[in-house]
Amino acid sequence: MNARQKAERTGLLFLALLLIGGAVLMYRGNDAVALGAAEKEGILTAEQVKMAFHSVSGRLIKVNVTEGDVVKKGDVVMKLDAKDTDLAIKKTKAQIAQIDAQIASTSGSQAVNYLKADNDETQSFRQIDQQRAAVSEAGAIAQSQLDDATMTLNVAQAAVEQQQQLLDKLLAGAQDTGATDGIALPTIAQERASAANMSNDVSALESQRQALVVQLEELETQKERLTLRAPEDGKVLKVLSKEGEMVQAGTPVVLLESNRSYYDVYLSEEQAAGLHEGDEVTGVTVAGKKEVRGTVQLLTQAPGFADLKQSREKGQADLSAFQVRIYIEPMEGVVPGMTIGVKGW
8 A cells, every 4th residue: 555545534534524523523412502401600799889869969078988898787888968957957846846845835825814714704693692682682772762762762673774774784695594604605605705715726736747757757868868878788880979079869879789689691582491580599609619609580582692593503592592690699709700600491
């Protein structure tokens, strides 16, 4: 066998091996498309929180964090100037104290007026009884002298009328039933009505006080919002404002990296069919081969860029992809930026 024949045979052997290997790969599904369908990978990403002052603006007077600091939920991050709010709170508290004094004064006057009406009623009843006795006495004198002299009778009758007029004045229009305790004196009723009307004044003052209390609560809430606290545990990525700057409400001032991390993978329709939100998934980090447990919290149709378009390999053509977002449990050695793979979809 010459060298040429030997070379041809070697070439044919390599060609046969190449064809056989390609056929095996196609049969077993170990090509790039098949491997990509069997194993999915995603980049671990930490959720970021943009911290801002809620509904309050002002001058930034204190920054307690720097980039890279780790904070706990409730830690004070920044403070705005609260001088104006403090003055408004003091003013409102003084107004509430003034209203309280007015309520106490009006309530006290009402009690005094009721007591005065009771005393006036007792005194009036006593005077009425005395006047009745005087009328009766004047009438008796007139009857005893009726037979003696007409002039004496006329004088006595005038005295009776005079005493009756005094009695009517005391009654002030009330009907004399003969029972003193049953007489309703208009002047006394008017005094009691005036005292009762003070209850309306007290109610109006109490309404004003309640409005001031609500205003005070709003001011105290506003003062609390002048202090920015960490909403959750995390790490400060970026401080966007400096001390002395004016900060507007709702403008982000701190970028916080939370401890909530997730990674996204994209599955075909068939792979996503048996998956549900809430299912537990175990992935493996590419670096270190650590198992990472997670929970599916989002399963939705992926954006168009993830769809498989115009591919006829293995019979696939224009297949829609589904986005699966998996949140992991925090564990040591697994940090944002690492790649996590999941097999066996």
